[in-house]
Amino acid sequence: MKPSPFVTIVLSFCFLFSSTQAQEKWITDAETQFKIKIPETFTQKQTRDGTDKVFTLMSPDENVFIRVRALKAESQLTSDLLQKVFEQNMIRGAQRIMNKDGDLHGIPARASAYTWKIDESDAILAVYYIIQNGFAYVVWAAVPENLAHEYSDTADGIIDSFELLSTPSSNAFAGLSSAEKSSRVTLLDCKMGTQVDQNYRVLFYSTNFTTGCEKIYIGFSYSGNAFSNPLLVKWYSRSLQQLMNESSLNTPNENGGHGNAFITNNGAPWLKGDYYVEIWHDGKMLNSQDFIIR
DSSP: OOOOOEEEEEEEEEHHHOOSSSEEEEETTTTTTEEEEETOOHHHEEEEETTTEEEEEOOOOOSEEEEEEEEEOOOOOOOHHHHHHHHHHHHOEEEEEEEEEEETTTEEEEEEEEEEEEEEEEEEEEEEEEEEEEEEEEEEEEEGGHHHHHHHHHHHHHHTTEEEEEOOOOTTTTTTTTTHHHOOOOOEEEESSSSETTOOOEEEOOHHHOOOOSSEEEEEEEEOOTTTTTTEEEEEEETEEEEEEEEEEEEOSSSSSEEEEEOOOOOOOOOOOOEEEEEETTTTTEEEEEEOOO
């Protein structure tokens, strides 16, 4: 269908690089074959949950919570089953808002995001499900939803430091050169809301919007080099079965970055209904996110 002429979409991309001033340290576990880097100020606790080994890492103000759950992986264990067990037993009641197979800087992984109410407070969860070399890992972070703009970078940085002590066994990258691997574009994070900060990062995450909100933002970060082909963002009305608009942007010749796009109603109320937005690169859909306008 022809894109709707009354909806305008504007994309702005901000590629951010930061250096960490705080001292950091590696947490290494030879038994389950992984390591992860955390700030020196974080507390750490190691426990057993049956046969699972659980590592809990916490910021001094308790606003950044990181956990790595590692266990022996039986041959019949799949990402679907690992995710199902974790969702039912560990984060029961959490609402999944993103789910995509990809990688964690070269480690094949399923990336998921959730909203979750804990002790009457709302939290945002970022979870990676990994099955490699005879082990399964659930690497996840939680930050308060109302403080996500302040703490999400710290949580993302810690999760992104996760490494295996041995080479990933999957052949997903077999035969690729280092340059080819770095060029593979994978969405790492995807959030929606009605406001952004000065760095164009989405504030106050939500997938439920009112008819009167003027702008709806989607922010995301990605790994890989997207320079060869533009990134595309496509907005759809599921209720009307209509492509509302799409736009593209050529990115710098750099490995990884952060993207932000928004759609505006130009002052006219939105139609109530179900919507979704897709992010594409090089003919491949990187993510599809549902949202509702009521």
